[in-house]
Amino acid sequence: MTTKDQTVITVAATVNAPIDIIWKAWNDPSHITKWSAASDDWHTTKAENDLRTGGKFNSRMEAKDGSFGFDFGGVYDEVIPYELMRYTLGDGRKVKITFEKNADGVKITESFEAEGQNPIEMQRNGWQAIMDSFKRYVESARQL
Template structure:
């Protein structure tokens, strides 16, 4: 029996339209899609359409480790909803909703089987927190 999905969220200090732009365009993704200070995102390719694919590379700045994330979009409602399937079959859903002070971004994902759920939540939340910080810096 698969583990229940995990949901993380943050509020980005921007409009839904701006938040969508920062979340989906590769030129912005490379600036926030990594979990910690010792990491970066050297590559992001994004074909944002149903059936389109994406590739994101997160790597340690020291060059000792990297992680590639690839998937295919299955549902897109501009400025409000994205769903995709990762290459390993896991499902991810991202929702954007107006909130006090900006836009709430909620990410729900199927956890990987061989990793502790709390660790996965922590890493995905760290990436989403980087996103919120990046939006705040761009908007400042």
């Protein structure tokens, strides 16, 4: 993903699970609310996902103490099941996610255009923490 005059940040994790389980956990709102948080003091209270090119998604992320919250959403530009999704966030930034099977499971790579309000390292750490939360959720789940 190349963008003009835009910093692109990439995070990744290899998840030891079959691609169909990973795809379902990544995209099903009933699962998204269980893993989509960067730290234990945050949670996703609601998720909606119309997983198709042109479809919209939205997750409500909130601090558990109620002090702050925001909607994370956008529109899918491209969806290739079990392989790729590209979307545009509500603020116009682009995101690309790939799912690549390998000997250890599935490597998920997420590249996103940085926003201008928070330091790059903070953004990278936050998105990586959510990716790591997803990995823990899928690998520890007994049934998905």
